[in-house]
Amino acid sequence: MSASKKTFRHRRWGLRLHQSLVFSPLFCRAVGAGGTGRAQRVFFPGCSLAAYAPHHVLAVSDYLRERLEGVGVLLKCCGKPLRLASLKESFQARFDSLRSELDRMGAEEVIVACQNCYVLFNQLDERRRVRSLWTLFEEQGLPEGLCGSAEGLxxxxxxxxxxxxxxxxxxxxxxxxxxxxxxxxxxxxxxxxxxxxxxxxxxxxxxxxxxxxxxxxxxxxxxxxxxxxxxxxxxxxxxxxxxxxxxxxxxxxGAPPPSSGGPMRDWLNRWRARQLLGRSA
CATH class of the missing domain: 3.40.50.1860 (Rossmann fold)
Incomplete structure (x- = not known):
């Protein structure tokens, strides 16, 4: 087998492993509004933000719940890596399961922090309104006391x-x-x-x-x-x-503390995000 074919097969194997893990119950969580399993609006942070800063996921969730009614959270991956790698059937199966979960939650609107998720939902999920977290922040205003807090930067x-x-x-x-x-x-x-x-x-x-x-x-x-x-x-x-x-x-x-650890740190942070959301439910 040529080196290029080996690289291609290894890349696809790695993506499938990543997607199997990121869609597993260890790293996913659905939290409804007000202690229920349903939510009119669902915050979808995406897997990359959870891997970087789990406390950001919780902080945004709290922010949205303070300002909007009926906000829940769905911690999951959108499946974009599979689409990038042209694994069309695997991607479609993952995205269909994601839409079904949003349907079960009764979501009419999904609020996304990830730009890849924003594009995918707009292209492939005609069932609900898609909103960017950044336009919503501008509309609702920053948390109190933050105006001018980064002056000089x-x-x-x-x-x-x-x-x-x-x-x-x-x-x-x-x-x-x-x-x-x-x-x-x-x-x-x-x-x-x-x-x-x-x-x-x-x-x-x-x-x-x-x-x-x-x-x-x-x-x-x-x-x-x-x-x-x-x-x-x-x-x-x-x-x-x-x-x-x-x-x-x-x-x-606030920025998370500096850390190293590569992929293992990312998976631990995704698990932490899941745990934090469970405590806030």
Whole structure:
């Protein structure tokens, strides 16, 4: 067997293992509104945010419940990695199960923190309204006391390539940063011209070296030492060259403590997010 075929088979095996784990009961949880199993609105944080900062998942859930009625949470993956790898049948089965769970919860609206999830739900789930967490933050307002809390910080923005053409999302992100007091220095390629952070091509190609090179190249385009992302995967990618890489939620709810541990840490954080949501139910 050629080296390329071995790499291809190994990549697909790794993706299937990842998806089997991320859809398992160990890392998933559905929490209804008001102690019930149902919710008019469902916050869908996505698996990457849970892997990065489980306390952000809980903090956003609490924020939404304070401001909106009938908010529940569904902690699960949208299955996008399978779609990127052209595993169409596996992806469709995963996404269908996700829609069925939202149906069981009675969800009329899904609020997403992940840009990949936002695009998938808009494309494939005609049963409910899809809302970006960032436009909702702008509409509802930041938590009390945060206006100007990041004054003095100068940063660039890594726009998610999956939603780069959606002006209401890129605009809301900048409005929130302005309200926080951040001085933004735009990259040459931003908003609708934003370049990929390199994470997606790494999944597709299975080539970690190629993915890392793309990540380093994109981070080097920032005129600032600090880069703010609103995608957990982008946040991870933009910190590889030693720059300070922040998630927008870090500026709202506080950054998680620095840690190392790679994939094992990510899985532990997903489990922690599940446990935190269980205690808040």
């Amino acid at each position: 100068e940063a660039s923005i890594q726009d998610s390539c999956t939603t780069r053409g959606i002006a209401e999302i890129t605009g809301s992100v900048r409005s929130l940063l302005d309200e926080l007091g951040v001085t933004v220095h735009e990259m040459e390629f931003s908003r609708e011209r934003a370049r990929c952070c390199g994470y997606g091509p790494q999944i597709v190609s299975g080539d970690a070296k190629r993915g890392r090179q793309a990540m380093l190249k994109r981070a080097a385009e920032s005129p600032c030492e600090t880069i703010v992302s609103y995608c957990a995967s982008c946040r991870s990618a933009m910190g590889l060259d030693g720059r300070k890489s922040l998630h927008l939620l870090d500026l709202i709810f």
